[in-house]
Amino acid sequence: MTEFEAKTLACPCCKHEFETQLVTGFRIGEKETDFCPRYLDGNPLPNFIHVCPKCGFVGFEADYRTPLDEDKIKRVNTLLAGFHWTEGQTLGGAERYRRAALIGIYSGKRSAVVADLYLQATWCSRMEGEPDDEEKGARRKAVKYFELALAAEEFSPDDLPVVHYLIGELSRRLGDDKKALKHFEKMDDLEKVDPWLIEWRDKQKALIT
Numbered sequence: 122m123t124e125f126e127a128k129t130l131a132c133p134c135c136k137h138e139f140e141t142q143l144v145t146g147f148r149i150g151e152k153e154t155d156f157c158p159r160y161l162d163g164n165p166l167p168n169f170i171h172v173c174p175k176c177g178f179v180g181f182e183a184d185y186r187t188p189l190d191e192d193k194i195k196r197v198n199t200l201l202a203g204f205h206w207t208e209g210q211t212l213g214g215a216e217r218y219r220r221a222a223l224i225g226i227y228s229g230k231r232s233a234v235v236a237d238l239y240l241q242a243t244w245c246s247r248m249e250g251e252p253d254d255e256e257k258g259a260r261r262k263a264v265k266y267f268e269l270a271l272a273a274e275e276f277s278p279d280d281l282p283v284v285h286y287l288i289g290e291l292s293r294r295l296g297d298d299k300k301a302l303k304h305f306e307k308m309d310d311l312e313k314v315d316p317w318l319i320e321w322r323d324k325q326k327a328l329i330t
């Protein structure tokens with residue numbers, strides 16, 4: 122069973138305090154080829170993102186513990202104003218991750234973090250049965266921010282096999298075979314790639330050629 126614990130958070134944008142539920146335990150079965158977990162007791166991902174009921178700020182618990190400077194608060198508030206938040210409104214999981222990604226961009230988070238938020242938005246989108254276009258849009262953005270993160274050398278060498286695999290698989294799912302092959306093949310230039318990842322790569326690559 123997914124387990125929760127009550128916790129009071131203070132919004133870094135509007136300072137409002139509210140009670141939320143932290144996920145303290147969940148069970149995962151297998152993973153899909155884009156690493157989307159198959160949760161055994163329902164999807165806990167939406168509950169990792171907490172929504173300020175007053176202003177619509179969204180973020181992980183850690184984002185609520187990290188103070189934002191005045192400039193960033195201003196930028197994030199401008200973004201939030203565009204969402205036309207109404208107090209107490211509720212958000213689905215995919216929308217939480219998409220908004221968290223946008224807030225990440227406006228508050229200057231690293232591209233790797235933004236990419237990961239968009240990737241998780243695609244997983245929620247699929248689990249929540251949203252129209253394909255929503256999932257595809259977030260997937261395109263995940264690829265874009267993974268590429269920006271690569272260009273900015275945000276990843277450690279240990280992360281590179283998984284990053285190239287993911288860009289390859291996400292591109293394949295988007296129908297961009299050329300980019301998919303480029304990143305799948307890039308994995309051959311890397312040292313220390315786990316055998317299971319090579320196996321997954323070979324399977325997905327075979328779907329293209």
Ligand SMILES: [Zn+2]
Pocket residue numbers: 132133134135136137173174175176177178
């Ligand atoms: Zn707030």
